[in-house]
Amino acid sequence: MNTIPPHLDHLVLATPDLAATVAEFTRRTGVAPAPGGAHVGRGTRNFLVSLGGSSYLEIIGPDPEQSEPDGPRPFDVDAVAAARTVTWAISPPDLDAAVATARARGYDPGDVRPMSRRRPDGTLLEWRLTDGDTQHPSGLVPFLIDWGRSVHPTATDLPVTPLLRLSATAPDPGGLRPLLAAVGAELAVAEGPVGLSFTVRTPRGPVTFG
Template sequence: MNAVPPLLDHLVLGTPDLAATVADFARRTGVTPAPGGAHLGLGTRNHLVGLGGRTYLEILGPDPEQPEPAGPRPFGVGRLTGPRALTWAISPPDLETAITAARARGYDPGPPHPMSRRTPDGTVLRWRLTDGGHAHPSGLVPFLIDWGGSPHPTASGLPVTPLLEITATVPDPDEVRRPLAALRTGLTLAAGPVALSFTVDTPNGPVTFG
């Protein structure tokens, strides 16, 4: 199994306190995440770190400058009690083709829907991703993303901590391997409680987050 999953676009590290988690990441790694921007209407914002190539880490948390959203915040970050690696995304060459193929192989990632984020300089990035309502409850099966005509986040000159590996545990690894295979990706899995972790190379040496 590859230490870095095929088609990886980004990892999501959720937190109830974005400023505190960004500061902790900077302290542990020696690299300060860059402000990403706000998800208007959803009550969240993010900071970003490149993971090498066209992959990155999204640190996602509640946005204190936005009012309470009408619904739950993305990935349930409003309910977290501490920072946690929640899930990950893959970017297939063609989103519709990948969805159709996955369904034919027995896994439905859900329909794509539009999203956007306003960056600190006022630019609005737009993309599509598959419906979180269909997501595997463990978070270990990735959602699919298509950046369309928007520049990829890694094109903005992010600070970089190269990704060394992603690992996960789940009570029934084979049950998760099936949808991963349907999406033509993979993840190093072992039996245990549901958990996702990743290790990055940093000026302070390898650092693992989970």
């Protein structure tokens, strides 16, 4: 059984201490994440690891080189007490059509808005994603992303830890399934506390992160 969701774009591992989490990932896997870039004005920076194909892991945390942002940092970075997989993203063939379909099926994934960051080499990346208060608060229903004409992060010779599986737990798995179906996502969800976990293949064997 394939446990890797179709159209998976990336997983989001949020942390209050980016340097410490990158070091811990390197220690556990034997693979050092690559610098991604800063989200200027948002107060965050990221590091990236390819999960194989066109999927990747984003490790995101506060950027010590930026001043405090006007609002909260993305992905609950200000609220997490320790590194945690907080959500995931899929890249549908047509973002706007996927949003319209989800709304017609009774789930609003949020408004589509533009984002950008510069890679360490100065290349500007621009993308669009769904965001807003209508997204499911668990983070288990993925947000939707479209990289447009930008070079996808996985096309930049990232270090690789192939994804073996992605799974989740929730108090009411049955309640999530229609929402996942609404955005065209597939995810194995078992009963339990809200959580998202993934396992990657590494030089040190399979390693699981929650």
